[in-house]
Amino acid sequence: MKNKKKIINYSKEHQKYLKKIKVDKFTTLISQVLLLVAIVGLWELLTHLKVLDAFFLSSPSRMISELIDLFKSGTLFYHIGITLYETLIGFAIATILGTLIAIILWWSRKLRKILEPYIVILNALPKIALGPVIIIWVGAGTSAIITMCILICVVITTLSMLSAFLECDEDKIALLRSMGANKFQILIKLVIPNALTEFVSVLKINVGMSWVGTIMGEYLVSKAGLGYLIVYGGQVFQLDLVMASTLVLCILACIMYLFVGILEKKVRKHKE
Amino acid sequence: MENYLQLKDISLSYHTKEGEVLALCGINFNVEKNEFVSIVGPSGCGKTTILSLIAGLLKSTKGEVLLDGEKISKDTNIGYMFQRDNLFPWRTIYKNVCIGLEIKHKKKDQQSLQHVEDLLKKYGLYEFRNSYPSQLSGGMRQRAALIRTLCLKPKILLLDEPFSALDYQTKLSVCDDVHSIITKEKQTAILVTHDISEAISVSDRVIVLSKRPAKVKSIQTIDLKNIESPLKRRESPKFSKYFDLIYRELGSEK
Numbered sequence: 133m134k135n136k137k138k139i140i141n142y143s144k145e146h147q148k149y150l151k152k153i154k155v156d157k158f159t160t161l162i163s164q165v166l167l168l169v170a171i172v173g174l175w176e177l178l179t180h181l182k183v184l185d186a187f188f189l190s191s192p193s194r195m196i197s198e199l200i201d202l203f204k205s206g207t208l209f210y211h212i213g214i215t216l217y218e219t220l221i222g223f224a225i226a227t228i229l230g231t232l233i234a235i236i237l238w239w240s241r242k243l244r245k246i247l248e249p250y251i252v253i254l255n256a257l258p259k260i261a262l263g264p265v266i267i268i269w270v271g272a273g274t275s276a277i278i279t280m281c282i283l284i285c286v287v288i289t290t291l292s293m294l295s296a297f298l299e300c301d302e303d304k305i306a307l308l309r310s311m312g313a314n315k316f317q318i319l320i321k322l323v324i325p326n327a328l329t330e331f332v333s334v335l336k337i338n339v340g341m342s343w344v345g346t347i348m349g350e351y352l353v354s355k356a357g358l359g360y361l362i363v364y365g366g367q368v369f370q371l372d373l374v375m376a377s378t379l380v381l382c383i384l385a386c387i388m389y390l391f392v393g394i395l396e397k398k399v400r401k402h403k404e
Numbered sequence: 405m406e407n408y409l410q411l412k413d414i415s416l417s418y419h420t421k422e423g424e425v426l427a428l429c430g431i432n433f434n435v436e437k438n439e440f441v442s443i444v445g446p447s448g449c450g451k452t453t454i455l456s457l458i459a460g461l462l463k464s465t466k467g468e469v470l471l472d473g474e475k476i477s478k479d480t481n482i483g484y485m486f487q488r489d490n491l492f493p494w495r496t497i498y499k500n501v502c503i504g505l506e507i508k509h510k511k512k513d514q515q516s517l518q519h520v521e522d523l524l525k526k527y528g529l530y531e532f533r534n535s536y537p538s539q540l541s542g543g544m545r546q547r548a549a550l551i552r553t554l555c556l557k558p559k560i561l562l563l564d565e566p567f568s569a570l571d572y573q574t575k576l577s578v579c580d581d582v583h584s585i586i587t588k589e590k591q592t593a594i595l596v597t598h599d600i601s602e603a604i605s606v607s608d609r610v611i612v613l614s615k616r617p618a619k620v621k622s623i624q625t626i627d628l629k630n631i632e633s634p635l636k637r638r639e640s641p642k643f644s645k646y647f648d649l650i651y652r653e654l655g656s657e658k
Contacts, residue, residue: 303486303487306461308507310483
């Protein structure tokens, strides 16, 4: 209904107002770009002039050449692939598992009451502390990293989704019940679709959390991946490698976030 | 047709940690088929509780509710309308209206679908069937909510202050609208409200409840049937007489 552009002769004041909005948006964007250029430029300049030590701080040009070296040796995409694989698998499993647990807890009030203190403690516990236990239980490898990633995301997913399910309007539930709906129908027709916006927020949180989980996992135990490159670079005092890997990580997280952002726009469209 | 709905000596108590609260105490009244009955009473006296009992969503501590000679259960076909329209924002108007059919697994029943279409056409919502609730006005949304209940052909329609969330102007016209649809569809309806004039303007009879524990204080027969629209009824000289009467009934409570 709203996608047709109306052709209306706006008053001068309104044209002025619209222009002001446009200018405002433009200046913000310009400032953002300029800020980035300034930081990168200053960084490059100061290290180039040896005011700052490029050995400790690396520099944009050294990061780029490091990336090119990695690319030429064919290992760049290998490491990216490994980390991306671990993150996406962890992200997917944690989101699905957390949502399923939340559904079970929504279904059974009794179970919810019983498990409440355990979930609160599990949520408060710094999951990294379980690192050694995970390695012993699932072995030192990719599975340990994915487990770490899942562990970090799953509790917050469960808690967020459960509260979204429980927030469902009592009147709407009563409406479906008055039509003779059973609990499963209430779940499918109302409670789950109603929590969709919250689900997208959870996805957003999990984008960040799953990267934290994977990199943490790779710090603990890994033979490849961006986290491995960062740790390795740190150990051999190769700051270029550390910084370059961090940059790649930034870009990847951004892309993943953008995807969720697109999804969010679609979901929000019909929410009041 | 006499005594289509019967409430026989209904009592209900709530249990809280602090103790037992008697909400309803020996409620007795009947509703005839195609009759429009309103229930008024001081706020918090248990008006909504009575509707929940008739809907089978609650069980009474004592007494029984009979509809068309049968005891009320969870599967009794009743229609419920709430204060807010409770349309699902992620569904189009058509899909919102059809939710009851989905619940009852009648989504493929041609007769029911035809009925939905007829209702939508008859009450001017057909061209908005693909719109989302947020694109409609408050009055139209409430009309959609009414059609959602009507398409299940309920044996009785329960209205729980369905106009109180609307502003005064809209309220009067939506009230007119809903009343005419209910009359046209020959529905039996019970309206719960705290608005005395609203109750008088739409009903054949008004049941006045006492404060908690609620009892039936009096039942007023409203003789305004010859005037069709609730809005016009408000102008009748008899209207203010009824208003005074019920107002005093309620007032003597305090």
